[in-house]
Amino acid sequence: MPTRIEREARPESLLINMGPSHPAMHGTIRIMLELDGEKILNSEVEVGYLHRGFEKMCENRTYFNLLPYTDRLNYVSPLINNLGYVMTVEKMLGIEVPRRAQLIRVLMSELSRISDHLTCLAAMAMECGAFTVFLYKIKAREFIWDVIEWTTGARMTTSYIRIGGVRADLHPDYRQTLEKAIAETRQVLKDVHGLLDKNKIFLNRTRDIAVIKPEEAINFGWTGPCLRSTGVYYDVRKAHPYLVYNELDFEVPLGERGDNYDRYMVRMLEMEQSLRIIEQVMARIPASPPEVMADGLEPYEAIKQARRQRPEKPIKLSPNLEGSEKYRYPEILCSDRRYVPPPKEEVYTTIEGLISHFKFFMRGHGIRPPKGEVYFSVEGGNGELGFYIVSDGTDKPYRLHLRAPCFHIVSALEFLIKGHMVADVIPTFGSLNMIGGELDR
Amino acid sequence: MEGRFFLTTLNEILSWGRKYSLFQYPFVTACCGMEYMAAACAHFDIDRFGAGWTRFSPRQADMLLVVGTVTQKLAPVLKTVYDQMTEPKWVIAFGTCAVSGGIYDNYAVVQGIDQIIPVDVYIPGCPPRPETVLDGLIKLQEKIKNQEQEWRWRRRKF
Amino acid sequence: MAMEETEILAKLKNKFPQQVKETFISLGMEVAVIDKEALFEVMSFLKEKPQDYAMLLDLTCVDYLGEEPRFEMVYHLFSLSSNRRLRIKARVSEKEPRIASLTPLWRNANWLEREVYDLFGIEFIGHPDLRRIFMYDGFEGYPLRKDYPLRLRQPRIKFRK
Numbered sequence: 001m002p003t004r005i006e007r008e009a010r011p012e013s014l015l016i017n018m019g020p021s022h023p024a025m026h027g028t029i030r031i032m033l034e035l036d037g038e039k040i041l042n043s044e045v046e047v048g049y050l051h052r053g054f055e056k057m058c059e060n061r062t063y064f065n066l067l068p069y070t071d072r073l074n075y076v077s078p079l080i081n082n083l084g085y086v087m088t089v090e091k092m093l094g095i096e097v098p099r100r101a102q103l104i105r106v107l108m109s110e111l112s113r114i115s116d117h118l119t120c121l122a123a124m125a126m127e128c129g130a131f132t133v134f135l136y137k138i139k140a141r142e143f144i145w146d147v148i149e150w151t152t153g154a155r156m157t158t159s160y161i162r163i164g165g166v167r168a169d170l171h172p173d174y175r176q177t178l179e180k181a182i183a184e185t186r187q188v189l190k191d192v193h194g195l196l197d198k199n200k201i202f203l204n205r206t207r208d209i210a211v212i213k214p215e216e217a218i219n220f221g222w223t224g225p226c227l228r229s230t231g232v233y234y235d236v237r238k239a240h241p242y243l244v245y246n247e248l249d250f251e252v253p254l255g256e257r258g259d260n261y262d263r264y265m266v267r268m269l270e271m272e273q274s275l276r277i278i279e280q281v282m283a284r285i286p287a288s289p290p291e292v293m294a295d296g297l298e299p300y301e302a303i304k305q306a307r308r309q310r311p312e313k314p315i316k317l318s319p320n321l322e323g324s325e326k327y328r329y330p331e332i333l334c335s336d337r338r339y340v341p342p343p344k345e346e347v348y349t350t351i352e353g354l355i356s357h358f359k360f361f362m363r364g365h366g367i368r369p370p371k372g373e374v375y376f377s378v379e380g381g382n383g384e385l386g387f388y389i390v391s392d393g394t395d396k397p398y399r400l401h402l403r404a405p406c407f408h409i410v411s412a413l414e415f416l417i418k419g420h421m422v423a424d425v426i427p428t429f430g431s432l433n434m435i436g437g438e439l440d441r
Numbered sequence: 442m443e444g445r446f447f448l449t450t451l452n453e454i455l456s457w458g459r460k461y462s463l464f465q466y467p468f469v470t471a472c473c474g475m476e477y478m479a480a481a482c483a484h485f486d487i488d489r490f491g492a493g494w495t496r497f498s499p500r501q502a503d504m505l506l507v508v509g510t511v512t513q514k515l516a517p518v519l520k521t522v523y524d525q526m527t528e529p530k531w532v533i534a535f536g537t538c539a540v541s542g543g544i545y546d547n548y549a550v551v552q553g554i555d556q557i558i559p560v561d562v563y564i565p566g567c568p569p570r571p572e573t574v575l576d577g578l579i580k581l582q583e584k585i586k587n588q589e590q591e592w593r594w595r596r597r598k599f
Numbered sequence: 600m601a602m603e604e605t606e607i608l609a610k611l612k613n614k615f616p617q618q619v620k621e622t623f624i625s626l627g628m629e630v631a632v633i634d635k636e637a638l639f640e641v642m643s644f645l646k647e648k649p650q651d652y653a654m655l656l657d658l659t660c661v662d663y664l665g666e667e668p669r670f671e672m673v674y675h676l677f678s679l680s681s682n683r684r685l686r687i688k689a690r691v692s693e694k695e696p697r698i699a700s701l702t703p704l705w706r707n708a709n710w711l712e713r714e715v716y717d718l719f720g721i722e723f724i725g726h727p728d729l730r731r732i733f734m735y736d737g738f739e740g741y742p743l744r745k746d747y748p749l750r751l752r753q754p755r756i757k758f759r760k
Binding site: 019020021022023027028048049050051052053056057068069072075076119134135138139141142145155156157436437 | 468469470471472474475476478479482483484495497509510512514515518519522544545547548549550567568570
């Protein structure tokens with residue numbers, strides 16, 4: 001069946017297909033262009049090449065079980081998707097998260113946001129020809145991923161933010177790694193500002209290309225850095241503050257013209273603001289309690305000590321549970337045992353712990369929110385990432401819908417590139433930060 | 442005897458040349474693409490192993506790296522890309538979604554690209570660490586070394 | 600809740616007394632359930648000033664298999680000037696799965712409605728270009744309906760094994 005553009009195109013124009021498998025490192029998308037020489041008369045965007053059935057999978061998994069699926073949505077900023085989903089469920093359940101967990105969540109979320117902007121601009125610059133910028137930014141991203149890896153265990157798809165708090169406490173030496181990451185990122189941002197900001201070639205390729213006015217952007221449903229580049233002040237962190245954002249001091253950079261250059265600049269400045277937030281959060285996180293030992297004790301002795309109601313010193317049963325031991329639990333996870341798995345020391349040694357563990361993970365039991373529906377949104381890397389969950393009282397969501405910010409942004413691509421040249425498609429598409437996992441779910 | 446010696450040495454020279462200068466075509470779809478980018482950049486360099494240059498056209502490439510989930514909608518495209526590549530060609534399935542469909546066992550995802558094209562090396566992981574990627578690349582290089590290299594022109598029967 | 604927060608719901612009830620079936624506040628968000636025939640008028644009313652719900656945040660559908668009417672369309676609107684969100688719901692039956700399209704009012708409704716058509720099978724009257732967006736041509740059925748099995752694959756090309 002011919003696509004719409006094949007049916008509507010004039011017979012004298014040239015049809016070009018930028019196929020689903022293309023060198024742009026953003027995702028699989030098909031852009032068909034109708035050209036007159038080099039000028040684009042009309043275009044059609046075909047998405048859906050990464051539709052993995054996220055919403056249908058979620059209807060067959062329990063609330064706790066579907067956390068890894070949320071990681072893989074916006075895969076350049078995975079912790080923010082985790083956060084969005086978890087906060088939606090917490091709103092439905094009505095539980096309160098301890099303060100340390102909130103601070104850790106903000107820290108992880110801002111690190112993810114920096115990693116998102118770094119990847120987006122790195123790919124955009126590489127496609128414009130600036131390969132050095134790509135290498136610099138990926139280098140900075142590695143330092144950030146190091147910080148995330150030391151705490152969560154995985155570089156990218158972490159499933160770290162859990163319902164009720166976070167999975168484990170920060171690594172004891174996290175300050176060093178984090179300070180190094182901040183310093184490296186600042187250095188890279190300074191270098192890239194010097195390389196690209198006043199670069200004639202970059203300016204020619206991005207200034208006044210794909211301009212969009214604020215009213216049109218709002219009509220298209222844009223949110224996030226793309227909307228802020230047109231001059232509209234809307235940031236979910238400021239408009240509907242969640243976690244501890246209302247205590248932190250940060251600015252929201254705005255653009256003027258709504259072209260590609262403004263989108264690039266807004267992202268660069270937002271990274272600097274995220275670094276400011278991270279420094280403030282780092283100052284607010286109290287020092288973690290000292291590590292406790294498990295060495296010097298035979299296994300049966302350690303278990304016997306752990307069984308005591310009031311042990312002399314807290315016991316660490318296994319090195320794999322680093323960060324999620326019992327004495328850290330009150331600070332990182334909420335204390336309502338219906339929604340949070342019990343600490344492993346209790347599970348292995350007491351009968352109450354074992355029963356709560358079973359009741360949490362058994363099919364049909366576990367987290368069962370009351371009947372109803374909820375919508376909650378967080379500020380993702382691309383804009384307002386919203387989750388709409390309908391619950392029918394069982395342990396699986398009845399319907400989970402994701403309000404993907406890039407879906408609305410990419411739906412305006414046909415409007416944006418009309419009238420420009422073929423070579424303008426590349427920086428435009430790069431500046432929109434299309435992420436396939438979020439677009440197609 | 443000389444004939445055998447000549448052919449095996451020629452085989453070794455050809456395999457040495459082919460394995461240390463793999464031109465890759467990264468068929469990037471999803472999250473594993475981020476780890477592919479990390480593996481290709483300065484920290485964990487695949488250029489050290491000769492596979493640095495990405496050739497953005499299947500006709501010029503000899504290694505197809507299928508990175509990320511392949512959906513039913515994308516399957517014919519993958520087959521076309523594979524068919525366009527010229528011999529000799531190798532395929533690496535990068536990431537669990539390419540190996541076996543991953544955590545997505547539903548209506549929209551192909552359960553492993555070996556249902557569509559023959560695969561040489563499977564790299565598991567969700568996403569695989571860059572060190573695993575380098576390990577997979579080295580395994581492919583060993584496989585190339587042990588293969589019999591085709592250098593004679595012969596008519597293929599389809 | 601103070602009277603000031605339900606101002607928009609009161610306004611809706613006054614303007615459209617028969618079409619608005621019920622209004623309530625659920626977990627901090629104002630919700631209004633309306634008749635599906637009146638959707639376009641209600642949305643046009645909400646988009647104008649002074650209500651000024653200038654952004655269509657989301658448009659989705661929920662399948663209540665076994666209930667009649669079966670589908671429920673859910674719209675989330677957002678007003679930047681007053682920083683307020685609103686949810687509008689409208690029931691659509693299975694025998695006549697059609698509802699008015701919002702494309703003349705908000706341009707992102709174009710793709711959002713295509714997605715709902717693709718995954719649920721609801722037709723939108725007045726949509727300029729209603730066809731599948733995520734699934735491919737030749738896919739039969741509507742995947743996100745509750746009676747479509749999860750693992751029913753319809754391959755596009757012949758598999759090797």
